[in-house]
Amino acid sequence: MQNIELIRSNRKTIAIEVTKDLRVIVRAPLKVSIKEINRFVGEKSDWIEKSLKKMQERANEAPKGKALSEQDIKLLVTRAKRILPPKVDKYAKIIGVDYNHITIRLQKSRWGSCSGKGNLNFNCLLMRAPEEIIDYVVVHELCHRLEMNHSDRFWAHVEKVIPDYKERRKWLKEHGSELSYM
Numbered sequence: 079m080q081n082i083e084l085i086r087s088n089r090k091t092i093a094i095e096v097t098k099d100l101r102v103i104v105r106a107p108l109k110v111s112i113k114e115i116n117r118f119v120g121e122k123s124d125w126i127e128k129s130l131k132k133m134q135e136r137a138n139e140a141p142k143g144k145a146l147s148e149q150d151i152k153l154l155v156t157r158a159k160r161i162l163p164p165k166v167d168k169y170a171k172i173i174g175v176d177y178n179h180i181t182i183r184l185q186k187s188r189w190g191s192c193s194g195k196g197n198l199n200f201n202c203l204l205m206r207a208p209e210e211i212i213d214y215v216v217v218h219e220l221c222h223r224l225e226m227n228h229s230d231r232f233w234a235h236v237e238k239v240i241p242d243y244k245e246r247r248k249w250l251k252e253h254g255s256e257l258s259y260m
Contacts, residue, residue, distance in 0.1 A: 082119065092118045096129035098187075098255075146258060151184050154202040158182040162200055165216045172239055175223035189215045189250065192222035206257040207250070214246035 083103045092115060095103045106115050119126070146154075159182055170177055178196040185201040192198055198219050204212050217239045225232035236243045 084115065094119065094122055094126060096126065096133055098133060100130060100133055102126055102130070151202060154205045155182050155184075157205045158200060158202045161205065161212070162216065165213065166198060166220065169213070169217050169220050169239065170223075173217070173220050173224070173235070175220055177220065177223060189254070190219040192219045192226075194226060196223060203257040207253075211246055211250055214240050214243055214250070217243075 081102070083101060085103060085105045086108050087105065089105060089107050091107070092110060093105045095105070097103065104115060104119060162182060163180055166177065166180060176196065177192075177198050179198070181197065181199045182202050183199070184203065185199070188199075188201060189204060190198065190200045200215065200219070204215055207215075214236075217236055221232055221235040221239075224235050233243070240246065
């Protein structure tokens, strides 16, 4: 099996991540023993292998076009600053939440995020995605104002606004890497 990177923190549960660059990262609480971590990794070994294979396939299928230029990125940020705030306002009213600041920038691994203080961050590459995908990401982040996790309750909030969120989420997983290329 692959080398595994262990990161300990004040989290409550053990989690495994397979990154685009084919690294396996295990995040674990400070107090969990190495024996328990190894047991957990052993139980998830099939999932790890499957995920590594899937990431390798995605890397092989990744578009070979040229990366976006600095000018392209500036244009995407400008467009996002015009398009995203009205969408956030619209969906915040529908969901019944408030928020603080909206920040837009190029991010390598996230489409959006929501801080505990209600600050929303969005990836400017969203501007290259279809409208319904942009809406999904906006709703996803705003629903974190109700649930700061990805529990069943969180997904139920998302589903109330975007009933086909699973298809949109799947599209983003399958096509997201294409949004960085021309």
